[in-house]
Amino acid sequence: MTQVDPTRDQFDAFKALDRDEPCEMLNLVRLRDRASYPEGHDLHAAGLTGAEAYTRYGAQSAPVLRRVGGAILWRGDYRTVLIGPQDERWDHVFVARYPSAHAFMAMVKDPDYAIAVVHRQAAVLTSRLIRCAPAATGEVFG
Template sequence: MKTVNPTSDAIAQVIKNTPKDQPVVMLNLLKFREQAAYEDGREGGSGWAAYKEYGRGALPCLQAVGAELVWSGAPTGTLIGPQGEQWDEVLLVRYPSLDAFMSMIGSDDYKAIVHHRTAAMEDSRLVPMLAD
């Protein structure tokens, strides 16, 4: 099943299961559309280009809550996973806490740029993990 944005049920479950006072690393698995698909119908180039636009705006949002990009890279395949499942980009982003992540996605600055991510994504996963 392809997914792009979190549901309110998924957010509620993560909030319930994640300690508030511990760092969280978000595993991002990203598959880009060939062509960006903006809800207002405007042309946006490739999904990759739309995601780069999102990234330019997201970086200050990350920094504002004390988060940092830990690692990013392009996978070369999948050794364990559904046949044919391929991701274009993998990111690890470390947040000081789940509250910091929630604060970021609720900010006006983030809300102003997240449409680029939605337009860019064909499929994605966002997995919060407790950091050591």
């Protein structure tokens, strides 16, 4: 089953959490081989790869991310699954930080983001977007 956008229940659960705390979003993204733009979109028949469409998403969403005070905190190159489903692989793995959940909500409601997210929807085969709150770091697990 592919997962590109949140369900209503998932979005409601996100909104029910403290909106004032800093919000860090773990992103795991697997791209389509070929982008799948909706019929009627200018790029529907352009033949872009998922990677090309995701690059467009990144370029168009970056100003909105900056405008709400967000940034990419960490990015890594996927290598392999050690624990988990062996059929999961990820093309993009990163953590985006927002000063608050309010800032994240402002981004997804921004009209410029609404234009950019069409590229993400066309590019992504499946994804995971996991909300976290910053916690203390150190030398122990847990």
